[in-house]
Amino acid sequence: MGMGNSFETITVLQYRLKAAQEELAAFQSGEKYIRMEKQHLTQVRALERRIAKLEAAVAKEHSHAITIRNQWFEIFEQLQKECDRMVAEAVKKADMMEKRAIRAEKQRDTALEKVTSQRRELYKVKTELDDEKQKVQKLTAQINRNYENSSIPSSKSIARKKISNSREKTGRKPGGQPGHRGHCRKKLTPTREIYLPAPEEVLHDPDFKKTSKTITKQKIDISVEVHVTEYHADVYYNSKTGERIHAPFPQGVIDDVNYGGNLRAFLFLLNNDCCTSIDKSRRFLSDLTDGKINISKGMINNLCRSFAQKTESQRKEIFCDMLLSPVMHTDCTNACVNGESSYVFVCAVPDGGVLYFARGKKGHDGIKGTVVEDYQGTLVHDHDVTFYKYGTGHQECLAHVLRYLKDSMDNEKDRTWNRQMHSLIQEMIHYRNGLSESEEPDPQTVSEFEERYKTILSIAGDEYDYEPPGKYYRDGYNLYKRMKKYKKDHLLFLHNKNVPATNNEAERLLRKYKRKQAQAVSFRSPSSIDHLCKCMSMLVLMRRKEQTNLFREIAEIFA
Numbered sequence: 001m002g003m004g005n006s007f008e009t010i011t012v013l014q015y016r017l018k019a020a021q022e023e024l025a026a027f028q029s030g031e032k033y034i035r036m037e038k039q040h041l042t043q044v045r046a047l048e049r050r051i052a053k054l055e056a057a058v059a060k061e062h063s064h065a066i067t068i069r070n071q072w073f074e075i076f077e078q079l080q081k082e083c084d085r086m087v088a089e090a091v092k093k094a095d096m097m098e099k100r101a102i103r104a105e106k107q108r109d110t111a112l113e114k115v116t117s118q119r120r121e122l123y124k125v126k127t128e129l130d131d132e133k134q135k136v137q138k139l140t141a142q143i144n145r146n147y148e149n150s151s152i153p154s155s156k157s158i159a160r161k162k163i164s165n166s167r168e169k170t171g172r173k174p175g176g177q178p179g180h181r182g183h184c185r186k187k188l189t190p191t192r193e194i195y196l197p198a199p200e201e202v203l204h205d206p207d208f209k210k211t212s213k214t215i216t217k218q219k220i221d222i223s224v225e226v227h228v229t230e231y232h233a234d235v236y237y238n239s240k241t242g243e244r245i246h247a248p249f250p251q252g253v254i255d256d257v258n259y260g261g262n263l264r265a266f267l268f269l270l271n272n273d274c275c276t277s278i279d280k281s282r283r284f285l286s287d288l289t290d291g292k293i294n295i296s297k298g299m300i301n302n303l304c305r306s307f308a309q310k311t312e313s314q315r316k317e318i319f320c321d322m323l324l325s326p327v328m329h330t331d332c333t334n335a336c337v338n339g340e341s342s343y344v345f346v347c348a349v350p351d352g353g354v355l356y357f358a359r360g361k362k363g364h365d366g367i368k369g370t371v372v373e374d375y376q377g378t379l380v381h382d383h384d385v386t387f388y389k390y391g392t393g394h395q396e397c398l399a400h401v402l403r404y405l406k407d408s409m410d411n412e413k414d415r416t417w418n419r420q421m422h423s424l425i426q427e428m429i430h431y432r433n434g435l436s437e438s439e440e441p442d443p444q445t446v447s448e449f450e451e452r453y454k455t456i457l458s459i460a461g462d463e464y465d466y467e468p469p470g471k472y473y474r475d476g477y478n479l480y481k482r483m484k485k486y487k488k489d490h491l492l493f494l495h496n497k498n499v500p501a502t503n504n505e506a507e508r509l510l511r512k513y514k515r516k517q518a519q520a521v522s523f524r525s526p527s528s529i530d531h532l533c534k535c536m537s538m539l540v541l542m543r544r545k546e547q548t549n550l551f552r553e554i555a556e557i558f559a
Contacts, residue, residue, distance in 0.1 A: 137411055138472035187218050224288045261559030265551055268303045272535055275519045308534035310557050315537055318353035319371060325349040326377045327498050331506035336522040337529055346509045347371040354509055354540040356533035380503045394489040397503035398425055408476035417460035424452055429501045432493055446494045457484050
């Protein structure tokens with residue numbers, strides 16, 4: 001293989017050498033130069049012909065380019081003119097649109113200012129409307145307040161609605177039913193007996209025989225008689241000493257004309273218990289006695305002071321006994337003394353003593369000297385925060401709370417907590433009243449009541465957070481806050497059977513004074529209302545005693 005390759009290489013080199021030698025000979029002889037020159041001339045001529053053609057084509061293209069350029073210039077000028085015209089129109093239109101835009105902006109700004117003003121006015125009107133609605137709600141609540149939803153007594157209601165009768169109609173006639181034992185009038189011991197003679201037909205007919213049966217019927221009446229006892233005492237004169245002496249008159253016979261205990265008790269009860277005026281009392285007595293007795297106004301007016309002085313020791317005993325009671329009712333009401341505001345406090349022990357106190361001020365100054373000041377038991381009251389500084393326990397009057405919840409239900413119809421709380425309190429009171437004297441409250445039931453109480457207050461908090469109370473009517477919200485803060489004092493009656501759920505005892509007692517206040521309108525001096533309170537305390541205590549003749553007992557005190 002190596003030998004073959006070298007042979008081929010040598011052969012190729014020999015051929016190349018031979019060709020190079022021939023070409024060298026051609027250059028040496030000059031023939032190669034001649035052929036190259038001819039060939040060069042031929043190529044030059046061909047190139048010149050091609051260059052001429054190209055130059056002609058370039059000239060033609062140059063002429064065509066000039067023509068095209070001129071045409072483009074004409075077209076460009078036309079387009080420039082058209083563009084300038086369109087730009088001018090566009091500028092003119094833009095100016096018009098700018099003017100319109102400026103005018104529209106001005107109109108828009110004016111409209112926005114007007115709308116803003118109207119919105120402000122609308123907001124102001126809506127705010128005023130909401131304010132007026134709240135005022136109307138408050139005034140409506142004040143107008144609609146009565147004895148069912150506020151502390152106003154039923155006697156002050158102008159138009160009381162008819163009390164509904166929940167009993168089912170039986171179709172029977174009203175009155176006593178057949179088979180029912182009737183309530184007959186009570187017969188009294190006769191002061192005079194009259195035997196009626198036999199009829200004429202009985203006397204003349206021997207067939208009638210007298211039986212053992214006798215029919216008795218009574219006619220009861222009263223009469224007023226004037227008893228005048230005149231005492232005579234001879235006067236003896238001592239000629240040596242000049243002394244004059246006579247027999248002593250009985251106790252109470254001091255003036256030329258004296259009035260006995262019965263007459264004083266009669267006038268005292270008329271004026272202070274029946275709440276008739278002094279003029280009516282003296283006129284009534286004058287009419288009863290055919291004008292024989294005409295008592296002066298001063299004498300009738302002094303009866304209250306006299307009775308108060310005579311019963312001072314008894315009231316002190318009542319005061320001491322009330323301090324030992326585990327539960328006590330207390331309340332106060334407005335009074336009027338010589339045209340100025342005053343107050344009457346009442347302290348009452350269930351089925352026990354009662355004391356009225358007249359005070360010129362409310363608060364701690366009014367409590368001074370009353371049983372509440374030194375009391376150490378449970379106080380039942382109507383959420384007067386002053387009372388929370390006294391006693392060891394407190395019970396809110398739930399009758400008032402039910403009325404306030406009813407007021408909230410009437411004026412906050414979108415709330416739900418007030419209706420739930422109203423039902424719960426009624427249920428708790430019903431449960432408490434249903435317990436027997438020996439039965440104690442069930443701790444499980446009491447715990448459930450307390451949990452429901454907390455849940456309803458939580459609902460109230462959510463409702464007032466979602467929709468806050470109005471500016472003018474906040475009674476429902478204030479009640480919620482109060483019931484939340486004083487939860488223990490609203491539910492004390494569930495834990496202690498001795499504690500009542502309401503303060504109706506004090507409310508009823510204060511009504512007695514309010515009747516006198518309505519009749520008297522205004523008292524002349526603080527002493528007069530103080531004497532009245534002392535007398536009312538004794539009257540209530542006397543009426544609570546069993547088998548007591550109030551008139552006779554008062555007459556004995558005066559005598």
